[in-house]
Amino acid sequence: MSENTNDYGALFRLDGKRALITGSTKGIGRAIAEAFAQAGAEVIISSRKAEACMEVMDAIGEAAVAIPCNMSSPDDIRALAERALDGLGGIDILVCNAAVNPHFGPMSGLPEEAYDRIMDTNLKNNLLLCNLIIPQMAERRDGSVIIVSSIAGLKGNAMLGAYGLSKAADMQLVRNLAVEWGRSNVRANCIAPGLVRTDMARVLWEDPEREKAAAGSYALGRIGEPIDIAGVALFLAGPAGSFVTGQTIVADGGAMVSVGEYS
Numbered sequence: 001m002s003e004n005t006n007d008y009g010a011l012f013r014l015d016g017k018r019a020l021i022t023g024s025t026k027g028i029g030r031a032i033a034e035a036f037a038q039a040g041a042e043v044i045i046s047s048r049k050a051e052a053c054m055e056v057m058d059a060i061g062e063a064a065v066a067i068p069c070n071m072s073s074p075d076d077i078r079a080l081a082e083r084a085l086d087g088l089g090g091i092d093i094l095v096c097n098a099a100v101n102p103h104f105g106p107m108s109g110l111p112e113e114a115y116d117r118i119m120d121t122n123l124k125n126n127l128l129l130c131n132l133i134i135p136q137m138a139e140r141r142d143g144s145v146i147i148v149s150s151i152a153g154l155k156g157n158a159m160l161g162a163y164g165l166s167k168a169a170d171m172q173l174v175r176n177l178a179v180e181w182g183r184s185n186v187r188a189n190c191i192a193p194g195l196v197r198t199d200m201a202r203v204l205w206e207d208p209e210r211e212k213a214a215a216g217s218y219a220l221g222r223i224g225e226p227i228d229i230a231g232v233a234l235f236l237a238g239p240a241g242s243f244v245t246g247q248t249i250v251a252d253g254g255a256m257v258s259v260g261e262y263s
Helices: 029-036 050-060 074-088 112-140 163-184 208-216 227-238
Strands: 018-022 042-046 064-066 093-096 145-148 186-193 248-251
Touching: 018 074, 029 042, 029 050, 029 093, 029 227, 042 074, 050 064, 074 112, 074 163, 093 112, 093 227, 093 248, 112 163, 112 186, 145 163, 145 227, 145 248, 163 186, 186 227, 227 248
Parallel strands: 018 042, 018 093, 042 064, 093 145, 145 186, 186 248
Antiparallel strands: none
């Protein structure tokens, strides 16, 4: 029997990797950036506000670079990709986390402008950024793309309908990317969180009674924290996830297997 030479201790290390994370100045995106940096990666902090990017960059330290970008602007996205590729010499891990939801309510009252903004930012512009970043991954025959979706894309929802549409489409986007780029050893996956304590989801948890009801309907009896999602991203980004592609990993505290108003 030959000796096992696999380095299992390196399964969750990202030493020498370069990661671009959109929407990474707070919440899930920031937790992912911090986790990647601690795992040895260089990380690009990106969000709409330059000051916020600089603050997170300073907090993380020398492993971080700040490049502001409004993910609603194709011109900003092209500039982000150009600066990221030039500044770090390439990107090994792309995390599309930035998203918007300007409409909380039934789709019967959804303004056309809000629909366009949701679909453009959460889907079309994710594809744009992927198309700008993935080719250089393919040239090196190594890369991981992670899109942060939502369990809102897995079921109907009376208040998050358009947002859910965009998140369901992101799940199909990674399936397509996985097929198109898999032979170049580029993997693409989604993470579908349940309710997580972030600013974007504040309306769903800031009221104590609403949070209590949500937690009570989750199998784990609590809502998520950003670090819960960062751990899944670390798995998908590194060697531990090297045989996973085209998948949606649900990280929801058991919401989808429970019955309740928020699950």
